[in-house]
Amino acid sequence: MSGDLHSGDGDDRTSVAHAGPEHADAPEFAREMWKTRLGFVLAAVGSAVGLGNMWRFSYLTAENGGAAFVMLYVLMTAVVGIPVMLAEFTLGRGTRRSSIGALRKAGGRRWAPLGYVFVTAGILILSFYSVIAGWVTRYALAGIFTGFPADTGAYFDQISSGTPAMGFHLFFMAVTIAIVMGGVEKGIERASFIMMPALFLIIAGLAVWAATLAGSGEGYSFYLAPSFDELTNPRTLAAATSQAFFSLSLGMGAMLTFSSYLSRQESLPREAGLISFSDFGVAFVSGLVVFPVIFALGLQGAVGESTVGALFISLPGAFNAMGAIGRLVGILFFVALFIGAVTSAISLLEVVVSALIDEWRIPRKTAAVGAGAFIATLGLWPAADINALGALDAVTNYIFLPVGGLALAIFVGWLYKNSLDEVSRGVGEGFRPWLKGWLWLLRIVVPVLLVAVLFSGMGATRDALSTLFGG
Ligand code: TRP
Secondary structure, X not given: OHHHHHHHHHHHHHHHHHHOHHHOOOOOOOOOOOXXXXXXXXXXXXXXXXXXHHHHHHHHHHHOOOHHHHXXXXXXXXXXXXXXXXXXXXXXXXXXXXXXXXXXXHHOHHHHHHHHHHHHHHHHHXXXXXXXXXXXXXXXXXXXXXXXXXXXXXXXXXXXXXXXXXXXXXXXXXXHHHHHHOOHHHHHHHHXXXXXXXXXXXXXXXXXXXXXXXXXXXXXXXXXXXXXXXXXXXXXXXXXXXXXXXXXXXXXXXXXXXXXXXXXXXXXXXXXXXXXXXXHHHHHHHHHHHHHHHHHOOXXXXXXXXXXXXXXXXXXXXXXXXXXXHHHHHHHXXXXXXXXXXXXXXXXXXXXXXXXHHHHOOOHHHHXXXXXXXXXXXXXXXXXOHHHHHHHHHHXXXXXXHHHHHHHHHHHHHHOOOXXXXXXXXXXXXXXXXXXXXXXXXXXXXXXXXXXXXXXXHHHHHHHHXXXXXX
């Protein structure tokens, strides 16, 4: 496989020359690449799989009609998620630049600001994502060393902000920085190769165990019985769209950046399909863990609570109540969450680091430490104040990501001349006509649905901001 990669280089260089006359004077510097195709896929799945799959998916499903929501979510993954992922791939691999450079190279000076929006989103998201990942780390260690506490509510209050939260946030950032410093192949690819299969195994194992619980049947029927009434509610559509979008890490250049290290021989639609399917698989199987556990302990009410806090209160409480086996299961669950969080965090930091390397030729190690330290410092704010965390979460999810995705869909759908050519590379003849359909999804359907997400998120964003600023 790695041998094949290098034969792709020759054709890379010629098309780079086509696409970017403004860079013709700058000699092409050696850019890192994935060693294997599977490495790229696992890293992209690593970015996608995170708290979104293992918790957000479950509570949205619980709130929005069970299996009916799951079907709508699958549809939105196909109609919005895969098309936007392909748009990011097209730009990243087409220009061989990370976000800022990619948009400048493909769209000229006027589009470069969108790249800065992506990098800003990456900085803001990682600053609070790392705080949540710090809680996850704390729970995993608590499970290992002392067992889960009986009063998880009081425990969570204690550790979720202030000095303890800052400490674990800084530790998590240090892990993330260390991996990104290692580079695309020796850092990100290698870490994903080890961690992602471990995550798949843990989640699958837990789902098998959950089937043995008394009461699991009720959990399954709640999860898998569709209530179609919910589908007529427009809020459900917006929720399914935003979940598909969030879960696939779209709208801020993470997939764009990862694809900029990919060989031109690979078929982008095939990779997008594989990544989306794996991401859905982890979410679906996580539901097969969460629902039986919740129902076995009679905690039905808890799964519909949309706060991140519920993940850190109800589930660990259940693990505590289940004795020794609960402790083991809980440790595995939080270790899987930790893996999900690390592999997502490295993609967030890579968006920033890759831009520093491409735009200012800053050496990778310096860029990773510098950007990482900056984000770690910024993250002390959400670590100290949980309302700041809520506000950062709302602003990035409901504004930055949908706006970024919307602008990207319009750019790649309507303006970028190279999109059909780039997306057709390595794609079989029979499949090519379908790619025209992709372009029309990007042009019309994706923008309409993302505008719906923007509108439906406005209330939540306003609430989060007024809580923060004491309105
Ligand atoms: N997809 C991640 C999850 O499911 C969260 C996420 C959203 C993300 N946008 C991102 C991760 C961008 C990395 C980069 O938890």
